[in-house]
Amino acid sequence: xxxxxxxxxxxxxxxxxxxxxxxxxxxxxxxxxxxxxxxxxxxxxxxxxxxxxxxxxxxxxxxxxxxxxxxxxxxxxxxxxxxxxxxxxxxxxxxxxxxxxxxxxxxxxxxxxxxxxxxxxxxxxxxxxxxxxxxxxxxxxxxxxxxxxxxxxxxxxxxxxxxxxxxxxxxxxxxxxxxxxxxxxxxxxxxxxxxxxxxxxxxxxxxxxxxxxxxxxxxxxxxxxxxxxxxxxxxxxxxxxxxxxxxxxxxxxxxxxxxxxxxxxxxxxxxxxxxxxxxxxxxxxxxxxxxxxxxxxxxxxxxxxxxxxxxxxxxxxxxxxxxxxxxxxxxxxxxxxxxxxxxxxxxxxxxxxxxxxxx
Numbered sequence: 001x002x003x004x005x006x007x008x009x010x011x012x013x014x015x016x017x018x019x020x021x022x023x024x025x026x027x028x029x030x031x032x033x034x035x036x037x038x039x040x041x042x043x044x045x046x047x048x049x050x051x052x053x054x055x056x057x058x059x060x061x062x063x064x065x066x067x068x069x070x071x072x073x074x075x076x077x078x079x080x081x082x083x084x085x086x087x088x089x090x091x092x093x094x095x096x097x098x099x100x101x102x103x104x105x106x107x108x109x110x111x112x113x114x115x116x117x118x119x120x121x122x123x124x125x126x127x128x129x130x131x132x133x134x135x136x137x138x139x140x141x142x143x144x145x146x147x148x149x150x151x152x153x154x155x156x157x158x159x160x161x162x163x164x165x166x167x168x169x170x171x172x173x174x175x176x177x178x179x180x181x182x183x184x185x186x187x188x189x190x191x192x193x194x195x196x197x198x199x200x201x202x203x204x205x206x207x208x209x210x211x212x213x214x215x216x217x218x219x220x221x222x223x224x225x226x227x228x229x230x231x232x233x234x235x236x237x238x239x240x241x242x243x244x245x246x247x248x249x250x251x252x253x254x255x256x257x258x259x260x261x262x263x264x265x266x267x268x269x270x271x272x273x274x275x276x277x278x279x280x281x282x283x284x285x286x287x288x289x290x291x292x293x294x295x296x297x298x299x300x301x302x303x304x305x306x307x308x309x310x311x312x313x314x315x316x317x318x319x320x321x322x323x324x325x326x327x328x329x330x331x332x333x334x335x336x337x338x339x340x341x342x343x344x345x346x347x348x349x350x351x352x353x354x355x356x357x358x359x
Contacts, residue, residue: 003050004032011064078238085234092227097301099216099224105305110140111211118148118209133166145170145212147178157197157208170212178210187220232262239266264290286347297340304333 008025032053039049057063117136121128133146147162147170161176171179197208239258243251257265268287315321 004029004036007032007054011067013064078241081234081238085231085238088227088231088234092224092231095220095224095227099221101305103215107142107213107215110142111213114140114143114146114211115209118146119207121148121150121207128164130164130166130168133164137166142214143211144214145178145210147210149208151197151208157195162210178212187217188214235262235266239269242266243269261287289347290344293340293343295340296343297337300333300336300338300340302333303336304330 008028011028035053035056036046036049039052040046044052114136118128120126128148133148136146137143145165145167147165149157149160149163151157151160158175158177162172165172165178173179195208195210236255236258240251240255243254243258254265254269257268259265261268264287267290
């Protein structure tokens with residue numbers, strides 16, 4: 001009935017059109033038609049029955065305003081929840097990336113730089129002093145202590161105490177070495193000890209250097225993992241809520257995809273509802289390509305973070321021999337990141353063109 005359809009459309013004119021809204025409109029339509037039919041059976045004319053049925057809903061402008069406000073509130077809450085989800089994901093990823101960068105790469109590079117500054121004392125007549133060690137620490141704030149000693153050729157390091165340590169109050173164990181102290185604070189620990197040794201030349205003794213380094217503790221890592229887990233769970237809730245609002249069929253399939261593939265799964269869902277005629281196999285092919293792209297991009301980032309000083313070593317990345325010097329690592333890493341971005345974005349662009357072409 002045209003009058004009923006026009007009345008319902010007017011009520012919902014400012015409400016976003018979704019599967020859930022269409023269901024509500026259909027329920028209202030059925031209810032109005034039943035009410036009109038009952039009034040007609042009581043002897044009222046069609047026009048009078050329609051007017052009476054509409055009047056039972058109350059003030060149309062007020063009802064329209066309430067429906068619009070409720071829709072705005074739902075959408076605002078959804079956007080705020082999504083913003084929170086994104087924030088949790090970014091923070092969790094940043095914490096884990098910082099933990100990995102610092103503990104696995106940057107900290108080791110700092111130790112190597114310190115060793116490069118100290119090893120010259122194994123091959124020259126230069127004498128070490130506590131002031132020199134203090135200067136090294138001043139330029140490397142993440143290093144908490146340095147121990148220096150010379151060892152005669154063929155002797156064990158543990159047989160000789162440190163000649164110089166800085167700071168002077170650093171804990172020493174029963175062997176005369178730096179003691180692995182307990183963690184300092186919640187987020188950092190300095191119980192990571194690196195022992196390095198350089199062989200002397202021209203009769204000079206070997207030089208042994210122990211470095212105590214500040215690193216992020218496991219609690220810092222667990223916080224990052226916790227934030228990512230919370231992000232993952234909340235995103236599943238958010239995506240599933242949108243699924244029930246926008247789509248009414250095969251919900252279980254998409255919930256499983258959201259659970260295992262998260263934002264990529266939701267991306268696939270958005271593409272599928274644009275065109276139900278597109279072959280489903282393409283969706284899964286695209287998902288695999290995207291995952292490969294994400295992995296290649298991740299490997300590129302790790303390459304760029306591996307800022308080694310060595311010039312004569314080679315590693316193998318995805319079947320490609322990569323020389324380990326800083327400049328080439330950045331170039332190769334950037335190329336891998338761009339390749340990963342290409343593999344993530346291009347399948348979606350191709351798929352969207354197919355969707356619109358079929359649509």
